[in-house]
Amino acid sequence: MEPLASLLHLMPETFWMIAKVVIVFLGPLTLAAVLTWAERRGSAMIQDRIGPNRALLFGRWRLLGLPQLAADGIKFFLKEDLVPTDASPLLFWLAPALAFVPAVMGFAIIPFGRSFSEGGHTYHLSLLDPGNGMGMLYPLAIGAVAVYGILTAAWSSNNKWSILGGMRSSAQMVSYEIAMSLAVVSIFMRTGGYDPQQIIAAQSGLWNVVPQCVGFLVFFTCMFAETNRLPFDFAEGESEIVAGFHTEYGSMKFALLQLSEYLHIVTAAALIVTLYFGGWLIPGMADPPVLLSVAGFVLKLLFFCWVFIWVRWTIPRFRFDQLMHLGWKVMLPLSLGNLLLQAVLMYRRG
Amino acid sequence: MGVVVKKVELNWLDRTYVWPVLMGMVVTLRHFLKQITTRSSRRYTVQYPDSKRATAAGYRGLHELKRFEDGAIKCVACFMCAEACPARCITIEAEAFGDLNKDQGFDEKRPAVFKIDMLRCIYCAMCEEACPKDAIWLRTDYEQASYDRLSMQFGKWDLMNTYAALDGKPRITRDPTPTVPHQPIQT
Numbered sequence: 001m002e003p004l005a006s007l008l009h010l011m012p013e014t015f016w017m018i019a020k021v022v023i024v025f026l027g028p029l030t031l032a033a034v035l036t037w038a039e040r041r042g043s044a045m046i047q048d049r050i051g052p053n054r055a056l057l058f059g060r061w062r063l064l065g066l067p068q069l070a071a072d073g074i075k076f077f078l079k080e081d082l083v084p085t086d087a088s089p090l091l092f093w094l095a096p097a098l099a100f101v102p103a104v105m106g107f108a109i110i111p112f113g114r115s116f117s118e119g120g121h122t123y124h125l126s127l128l129d130p131g132n133g134m135g136m137l138y139p140l141a142i143g144a145v146a147v148y149g150i151l152t153a154a155w156s157s158n159n160k161w162s163i164l165g166g167m168r169s170s171a172q173m174v175s176y177e178i179a180m181s182l183a184v185v186s187i188f189m190r191t192g193g194y195d196p197q198q199i200i201a202a203q204s205g206l207w208n209v210v211p212q213c214v215g216f217l218v219f220f221t222c223m224f225a226e227t228n229r230l231p232f233d234f235a236e237g238e239s240e241i242v243a244g245f246h247t248e249y250g251s252m253k254f255a256l257l258q259l260s261e262y263l264h265i266v267t268a269a270a271l272i273v274t275l276y277f278g279g280w281l282i283p284g285m286a287d288p289p290v291l292l293s294v295a296g297f298v299l300k301l302l303f304f305c306w307v308f309i310w311v312r313w314t315i316p317r318f319r320f321d322q323l324m325h326l327g328w329k330v331m332l333p334l335s336l337g338n339l340l341l342q343a344v345l346m347y348r349r350g
Numbered sequence: 351m352g353v354v355v356k357k358v359e360l361n362w363l364d365r366t367y368v369w370p371v372l373m374g375m376v377v378t379l380r381h382f383l384k385q386i387t388t389r390s391s392r393r394y395t396v397q398y399p400d401s402k403r404a405t406a407a408g409y410r411g412l413h414e415l416k417r418f419e420d421g422a423i424k425c426v427a428c429f430m431c432a433e434a435c436p437a438r439c440i441t442i443e444a445e446a447f448g449d450l451n452k453d454q455g456f457d458e459k460r461p462a463v464f465k466i467d468m469l470r471c472i473y474c475a476m477c478e479e480a481c482p483k484d485a486i487w488l489r490t491d492y493e494q495a496s497y498d499r500l501s502m503q504f505g506k507w508d509l510m511n512t513y514a515a516l517d518g519k520p521r522i523t524r525d526p527t528p529t530v531p532h533q534p535i536q537t
Contacts, residue, residue, distance in 0.1 A: 042382065044385075045381070045382045045385040045386045046378045046381050046382045046385075047381070048381060048384075048385050048393075048394055049385075049395060050390070050393060050395045050397075217368065310375060310378060310379070310382075311371075311375065313378055314371070314374045314375045314377070314378045315371060315374060
């Protein structure tokens with residue numbers, strides 16, 4: 001690390017910080033872009049179709065449809081950037097940024113590999129070092145902010161479908177947040193702390209998903225609601241409210257909204273991995289090499305990203321009242337019961 | 351009118367919703383794995399411009415006016431096809447030809463003009479049914495498109511050459527026997 005840093009005339013800490021920022025910003029962003037491809041091709045495979053495969057790289061290579069990403073990107077950049085006459089221009093321009101920024105921020109707390117020491121320095125593989133006092137409360141807070149992007153987009157569009165979609169999705173996010181937070185709280189109780197490094201270290205014997213299977217189920221379900229994915233994609237709804245909150249959006253603004261949804265999936269998958277599947281831990285290895293731990297984390301992350309896509313193309317969507325019923329009458333009691341059970345168990349254990 | 355309301359009793363396992371979802375995910379995963387391991391030539395989707403499906407045996411595609419081996423048109427301009435055509439898209443003008451009348455006392459007839467308006471044609475193959483000489487066939491070509499309406503008016507020479515390349519026959523643009531002008535058909 002130090003030779004690299006001295007090459008750039010930087011302190012090792014500064015160099016590592018910059019490197020981490022680049023990794024944490026570009027990594028999920030790239031993954032989100034690839035996820036759009038995975039979703040289109042994957043859904044095609046699930047439905048016995050083929051999916052996008054006509055875009056050619058330099059007019060020659062198909063590469064399983066991956067050039068479609070570049071084609072889409074170019075298309076989004078070159079399209080006319082329309083703002084509806086009756087929309088509120090400032091908020092309309094602000095909304096994609098409001099949706100995008102929290103989506104990128106969420107990943108900052110996630111440790112994506114084992115910390116290592118070199119030349120007297122300890123390097124942590126998460127953007128926010130452990131012991132920063134925010135711990136896993138940070139992604140929950142950021143996740144709550146994400147609702148503003150959608151709501152602002154919906155409100156500023158001045159379109160009844162948009163506002164319906166935005167209202168529905170914000171109601172859904174708020175009501176599922178409670179159950180989600182309570183599920184996370186029982187993890188905190190098991191661990192005795194809320195720092196992600198601590199949570200991961202506490203899972204070295206047994207991943208949290210086994211003792212906290214109810215909590216996992218609740219958290220996993222709520223993650224679908226938080227990321228606005230099917231079966232809970234109430235921000236949109238082709239048959240009733242067109243494209244929901246981004247009905248009026250086009251060109252790169254639309255792409256940003258779409259990209260932030262996929263970024264949420266990446267963050268959600270990372271949260272699931274960290275909280276319930278031992279983060280970068282590799283079963284059977286007490287102290288894995290750094291690169292192997294990163295690989296383990298990425299593998300788990302990719303799997304859960306795929307599960308998000310997989311579930312989307314399996315389950316039809318809920319009706320809105322069913323969604324609210326599930327959120328308040330099933331998920332909240334389950335989560336609460338899980339928390340109480342955890343408390344009782346801890347009390348009896350002393 | 352009575353309506354039968356079907357009540358489905360779910361057992362406790364189905365009511366958890368988790369188990370049926372997992373079963374559903376197994377179904378989708380099975381489809382996914384099956385499709386991803388199938389070679390692209392064996393999938394349901396035909397990659398159309400790259401590969402084309404073979405048409406069925408009785409397919410009614412673009413017409414061909416058949417010819418004899420010397421290139422003479424088989425059509426005798428009897429107007430049966432034009433009569434049979436429900437879309438009224440066939441226009442025929444007959445002419446007499448050949449010098450057979452000197453020996454045998456009759457003329458031969460053939461179309462001077464044989465036009466099919468492909469924009470009107472409904473590809474019903476009634477003309478093929480009606481033809482006593484098997485001179486018009488509807489065959490396999492289904493790719494007919496053009497940028498203007500005029501090029502969808504197929505004339506006699508267009509129709510005689512529609513499948514020339516496919517059958518390996520030469521393209522012909524004139525009749526082997528010259529027309530005999532101003533000679534009335536003897537009755």
